Amino acid sequence: MTTHVLEFADVHYTYPGAAQPALNGVTMAVPAGRRCALLGRNGCGKSTLFLHANGIFRPHKGQVLWKGVPISSRRADLQALKRNVGLVFQDPEQQLIAATVAEDVSYGLCNLHLPEAEIREKVRRTLEAFGLSEWADTPVHHLSLGQKRRVALAGVMVMEPELLLLDEPTSYLDPWQTEAFVRQLERIHAVGTTIVMATHDLDFAYAWADWVFVMDAGRLVLAGEPERVFARRDILEVLQFKRPAVLELWESLPGHVKERLGPGLPKTTGELAERLRLL
Ligand SMILES: Nc1ncnc2c1ncn2[C@@H]1O[C@H](COP(=O)(O)OP(=O)(O)OP(=O)(O)O)[C@@H](O)[C@H]1O
Ligand SMILES: [Mg+2]
Structure with a gap:
């Protein structure tokens, strides 16, 4: 039986003053241990969904469940959700708050009030794992966008979340950094972390993911193994989705x-x- 880490049950959310809901009854279950790609056009609700997944937003209607248990608005519940679900924002500028790289990576741990020696050791190991040791004392605002991305990912991974949500993580990365990033994701996935990545790169999603979600207009419209999802030409054409180049080539043979x-x-x-x- 597939177990699910996170579930959304008929979740609705409308931004203050907005005419249309950003989430309009999304129901979706994230299978444990998978590498999931979350696809959908600009404005379909991917980032809004992520903000519900770690408790930053609360649904106006519907429920978010962690391992089958509905998340209440109690402080302890929301804190547990924040610990278990790590979110790397679409815009790293929104995520990074401390003055230096090391301070930023230690920020979440400091909030947990862990012993100082433990924090130092975890931060040291994480900076090393993300190839950031030499930048430890660098002011965050001296970094390029791609470098900020890596710091943001390190700051989330240092908390050892069970579920990692990545909002268009490769958008500021050059091809070399993208490759290095994918290798990092392999290591993160190998220790049992479930990953959901929002992306517009269909070729990447098809090659990388073992589970694909497709959203449209605040709802989930497709979910499943990549081969099955991309075989649904009927739905994908209505959404004006291109198919992965390799599938187009394959079918032309x-x-x-x-x-x-x-x-x-x-x-x-x-x-x-x-x-x-x-x-
Ligand atoms: N702060 C906000 N205030 C009002 N409306 C918002 C706000 N943020 C997003 N929206 C609206 O909510 C809807 C969903 O936006 P969201 O950012 O979740 O989409 P997305 O799928 O992440 O898009 P993208 O692919 O461009 O990142 C859009 O219609 C957007 O205009
Ligand atoms: Mg977004």
């Missing part, structure tokens, strides 16, 4: 070639090229 390329769909154009080369 004649049947007898596909048969010789071995079982299973390729995940990337690189993998498809390699299979073709080996023919």
